[in-house]
Amino acid sequence: MARRETAETAAFHAGALSILAFMFLPLVVVVATSFSASGNLAFPPEGFSLAWYGEFFDDADWLQAFDNSVVIGIGTTLLSTFLGVTAALGLQGRSGGWGRYLAPVALLPLLIPPVVLGVALLVYFSEIGLRSSYLGIVLAHTLWATPLVFFVMQSVFSRFDWELRDAGMDLGASPLRTFYHITLPGVRNGIVVSALLAFVISLQEFIMALFLSNYATRTIPVLAWGTLRQSLNPVVSVVSTFLILLSVIVIAVAALVMNLEWVAKRLS
Amino acid sequence: MSAVDGLAGRVRAAAPFGTDAGVDRSLLLLFPLIAYELLFFVAPFLILLRISLAEPSTAGAYASGTWSIQPYVDVLTSEFFLGVIAYSFKLGVISTVITVALGTFYAYAIWRASGLYKSLLLFSIVLPLLTTLVIKTYAWLPLLAPTGTVNDLLLAANVLSSPVQFAPNTPGVVLGEVYIVLPYAVLAIYSVLSTMDWTVVEAARDLGASRPRSFAEVVLPQAIPGIAVGTVVTFAWSVGAYAAPALLGAGSDRTFAIEVESQMLSNFNWSVGTAFAVIMLVLMFVSSLALFNLLNRWGGEVEYGA
Numbered sequence: 001m002a003r004r005e006t007a008e009t010a011a012f013h014a015g016a017l018s019i020l021a022f023m024f025l026p027l028v029v030v031v032a033t034s035f036s037a038s039g040n041l042a043f044p045p046e047g048f049s050l051a052w053y054g055e056f057f058d059d060a061d062w063l064q065a066f067d068n069s070v071v072i073g074i075g076t077t078l079l080s081t082f083l084g085v086t087a088a089l090g091l092q093g094r095s096g097g098w099g100r101y102l103a104p105v106a107l108l109p110l111l112i113p114p115v116v117l118g119v120a121l122l123v124y125f126s127e128i129g130l131r132s133s134y135l136g137i138v139l140a141h142t143l144w145a146t147p148l149v150f151f152v153m154q155s156v157f158s159r160f161d162w163e164l165r166d167a168g169m170d171l172g173a174s175p176l177r178t179f180y181h182i183t184l185p186g187v188r189n190g191i192v193v194s195a196l197l198a199f200v201i202s203l204q205e206f207i208m209a210l211f212l213s214n215y216a217t218r219t220i221p222v223l224a225w226g227t228l229r230q231s232l233n234p235v236v237s238v239v240s241t242f243l244i245l246l247s248v249i250v251i252a253v254a255a256l257v258m259n260l261e262w263v264a265k266r267l268s
Numbered sequence: 269m270s271a272v273d274g275l276a277g278r279v280r281a282a283a284p285f286g287t288d289a290g291v292d293r294s295l296l297l298l299f300p301l302i303a304y305e306l307l308f309f310v311a312p313f314l315i316l317l318r319i320s321l322a323e324p325s326t327a328g329a330y331a332s333g334t335w336s337i338q339p340y341v342d343v344l345t346s347e348f349f350l351g352v353i354a355y356s357f358k359l360g361v362i363s364t365v366i367t368v369a370l371g372t373f374y375a376y377a378i379w380r381a382s383g384l385y386k387s388l389l390l391f392s393i394v395l396p397l398l399t400t401l402v403i404k405t406y407a408w409l410p411l412l413a414p415t416g417t418v419n420d421l422l423l424a425a426n427v428l429s430s431p432v433q434f435a436p437n438t439p440g441v442v443l444g445e446v447y448i449v450l451p452y453a454v455l456a457i458y459s460v461l462s463t464m465d466w467t468v469v470e471a472a473r474d475l476g477a478s479r480p481r482s483f484a485e486v487v488l489p490q491a492i493p494g495i496a497v498g499t500v501v502t503f504a505w506s507v508g509a510y511a512a513p514a515l516l517g518a519g520s521d522r523t524f525a526i527e528v529e530s531q532m533l534s535n536f537n538w539s540v541g542t543a544f545a546v547i548m549l550v551l552m553f554v555s556s557l558a559l560f561n562l563l564n565r566w567g568g569e570v571e572y573g574a
Contacts (some may be wrong), residue, residue, distance in 0.1 A: 008479055014372060016377035019392075020392050021273045023393065023396055023450070023451075024410060025407075025409075026396075026403065027395065028409075028540055029398070029410060030407045042416075042417075043411060043417050050291070083300050083301045083475040086297045086298070086301065087300070089294070090294045090297030090298040091298065092294075102302065105305055106301065106305060111500075113507070113510070113525055114508070114510070115508060115528055115529060116528070116549055117523075120312040120313050120316040121312050121527055123319050124311060124315045126329075127315060144307075146304075184303070186536055197398075201310040201398075203400075204398060204401075205400070221402045224402045225523070228406050228515065235415075236402075243400055244395075247395060251391065251395060252396065255387075260391065260394070261390060261462075263394065264390050264393065264394050265455070265458075265459045265462070266399055267455055
């Protein structure tokens with residue numbers, strides 16, 4: 001009996017550690033191959049060099065794509081944070097009514113295959129003249145970033161002590177002033193975390209961007225994809241290493257501000 | 269007491285800003301998101317539907333102003349397109365079964381873990397979730413290619429006598445897709461598990477249930493809502509898979525997403541491309557809904573039985 005339990009425990013931990021390794025393996029491959037000395041994308045890499053990092057910083061196409069990603073990421077962050085925060089605030093404490101249909105509608109884009117979203121927006125933006133523009137990609141990425149901001153903020157607002165706001169209003173402050181001086185300081189961390197997540201979502205999204213960008217507006221993942229389809233080039237690993245590093249930083253900040261478990265649950 | 273709570277709740281619900289004018293103001297806060305969703309989510313799908321009902325054109329992407337169900341007939345009578353649909357669903361089912369099994373196990377492991385180990389397990393889920401699909405896909409190539417790491421190891425260990433092409437091939441597609449969707453399944457299941465009371469499981473064990481049995485009869489039924497959500501999300505994502513089959517698949521690993529992309533961006537046949545997208549969306553919606561109801565009903569019955 002005891003021996004069986006020991007074996008069970010060992011198998012259980014072995015299983016969990018295998019999945020842990022599985023989850024990190026591709027990321028390790030990417031970081032390792034970015035330091036490769038040869039032009040082959042092999043793991044473990046053949047030799048060590050920083051040559052591909054030099055290559056990245058010398059390539060106008062990659063730098064352009066980097067700028068595009070940052071512009072689109074900032075645009076998405078601003079728009080989705082505005083939409084998500086206002087909607088979560090508007091629905092705060094409201095349980096019935098038609099308002100409750102808004103959350104599922106906002107969530108729906110996350111369940112539709114990104115290729116279908118890309119097609120629908122490509123067709124639509126061609127009609128209204130937003131095709132291949134920064135704005136078009138920002139509007140597309142906002143479809144994914146907004147539900148995230150919304151659910152993070154909904155849960156932040158539900159923990160906020162609304163009697164503080166009522167007190168502010170009772171003392172004669174205008175709603176806007178009450179929001180700025182009382183509500184905002186209490187939920188600032190939540191807004192920062194959701195804005196960071198929105199930025200990362202936009203930075204990493206690639207299928208909608210593939211449909212909606214052109215040579216001049218393509219983002220880093222789109223250019224990486226195009227490069228990969230021609231050849232396995234270690235420069236892609238360099239770019240990918242930067243992207244992974246950025247996600248690690250954002251997760252670290254979010255975990256410090258709100259705690260990792262809380263962030264993880266909001267992402268599901 | 270509950271009556272008072274109910275009343276207070278209702279008053280608060282009716283007037284979150286405390287005054288009658290405030291009610292309108294809080295409705296005003298919903299306006300930006302409503303306008304955005306209507307303009308950039310609902311409207312594009314209506315246009316998509318409209319163009320899928322236009323005649324194909326050789327001069328442009330589609331013949332505007334015309335009405336025709338020809339694109340739908342073309343798609344639904346083509347053996348090639350039906351094969352693509354069948355492949356997409358096959359990939360979806362296989363990936364979902366593997367992902368949900370692994371995901372349930374891993375979510376349970378995270379739930380039982382504590383301290384730094386728990387943070388590490390959570391981090392292993394959140395980091396890939398916030399990593400671009402491109403990275404998650406191509407990183408498998410140097411591992412799974414005929415000259416890749418996995419083949420080298422298996423050949424050196426004499427498990428294989430000649431290299432196997434895991435990628436580009438179907439096994440590579442399934443592995444890549446499982447890797448992409450696993451974080452979503454784990455988090456959906458974990459968020460339900462984490463609300464569960466561990467002492468119930470302990471009670472079952474004290475009463476003599478073995479650990480696998482206490483898992484199957486106590487943990488699993490309560491985790492069903494999370495498993496149902498995880499299954500539907502995983503299924504939707506893998507049926508619509510694009511990156512993994514495009515990069516890790518052979519020519520025969522053609523999903524509907526790849527086909528739609530090539531119709532739209534390479535062939536410029538928007539009528540067929542959009543019609544195919546609409547058909548796939550409807551099939552996915554119907555099958556996801558059926559799957560969700562099935563799982564929840566099954567979960568409900570187990571709960572009544574227990």
